[in-house]
Amino acid sequence: MDFISVLFKRDKERPEIEVQQKPDYVYGLITDKKGGFWLEGAEKPNLLLKTRGNYKHSTHRGLPTFLTLHYTAGRGKAIDTLIRAQANGYAFLMIDKPTGKLFQAHPLNRWGSHSGKSEYLYEGKKLKWLSNRSLGIEVGCAGRLSGVYDNGKMRYLDTPDRVEKYTGEVYPWYAFNPTTKLLLGNAKPIPKSRTRKIIFPEFNRQPGFYEKFTAAQEKTLEDFILWYASIKPDFDPLLHLLSHDIISPDRKSDVGGSLSLPLDEYRIKIANKIKEQRGF
Numbered sequence: 560m561d562f563i564s565v566l567f568k569r570d571k572e573r574p575e576i577e578v579q580q581k582p583d584y585v586y587g588l589i590t591d592k593k594g595g596f597w598l599e600g601a602e603k604p605n606l607l608l609k610t611r612g613n614y615k616h617s618t619h620r621g622l623p624t625f626l627t628l629h630y631t632a633g634r635g636k637a638i639d640t641l642i643r644a645q646a647n648g649y650a651f652l653m654i655d656k657p658t659g660k661l662f663q664a665h666p667l668n669r670w671g672s673h674s675g676k677s678e679y680l681y682e683g684k685k686l687k688w689l690s691n692r693s694l695g696i697e698v699g700c701a702g703r704l705s706g707v708y709d710n711g712k713m714r715y716l717d718t719p720d721r722v723e724k725y726t727g728e729v730y731p732w733y734a735f736n737p738t739t740k741l742l743l744g745n746a747k748p749i750p751k752s753r754t755r756k757i758i759f760p761e762f763n764r765q766p767g768f769y770e771k772f773t774a775a776q777e778k779t780l781e782d783f784i785l786w787y788a789s790i791k792p793d794f795d796p797l798l799h800l801l802s803h804d805i806i807s808p809d810r811k812s813d814v815g816g817s818l819s820l821p822l823d824e825y826r827i828k829i830a831n832k833i834k835e836q837r838g839f
């Protein structure tokens with residue numbers, strides 16, 4: 560791919576204060592021959608995701624205004640998800656489950672599809688179809704899980720009552736036969752220690768049992784957002800950090816209870832770290 564052959568160009572516009580405070584910066588910015596931005600510290604698999612142009616209404620260097628968090632609702636291997644995304648015409652960053660590493664397969668300053676029908680109230684306007692203003696970050700994770708009835712059939716756990724009363728094992732969707740909805744013979748439950756139980760709706764979180772992001776995934780996600788805030792000085796997580804369940808609440812439950820905090824609290828946590836990083 561292009562970026563391998565080009566001269567790696569360190570980002571010169573990084574505020575001086577960060578260079579002094581964090582010399583061992585997690586990521587650097589690389590610019591390819593076509594002006595595409597690549598993360599120096601990210602894994603770059605040998606495939607390219609489809610992009611559809613420059614971000615709309617960018618306020619800084621062609622970078623997207625918003626970051627949108629997702630989980631894949633899958634087994635969590637980045638390369639498998641990216642191969643499928645390439646076939647389906649999607650583009651997003653991906654955080655691998657086995658390693659916790661960040662994978663990049665499209666330039667940071669070109670938008671690709673990841674959110675579908677979506678809307679968000681911003682600066683007094685209802686924005687629609689957020690993909691062309693936001694960078695998608697998919698975290699490899701089974702997401703919301705299902706229970707099982709005594710007869711082996713899949714049991715939806717999506718209301719406070721159902722979640723509160725359920726005491727059995729919980730499984731990802733791929734543990735069930737897609738037609739009969741019967742639990743597969745070799746299916747393994749997600750261990751209780753790896754799940755988070757949300758009984759009552761809370762901000763973006765809908766009731767359910769969710770597979771948690773791993774500690775390594777949480778760290779990678781946070782590092783990336785903080786790095787992003789360092790290259791885009793007007794990035795404000797309280798306004799610009801989104802999740803799929805915020806912008807498509809009727810049809811999506813990611814990131815839900817897979818992320819360590821409800822999104823409103825997570826935004827505040829990130830905002831405090833950015834303040835520290837920006838020196839105030």
Ligand SMILES: [Zn+2]
Pocket residue numbers: 628629630673674803811813
């Ligand atoms: Zn999503």
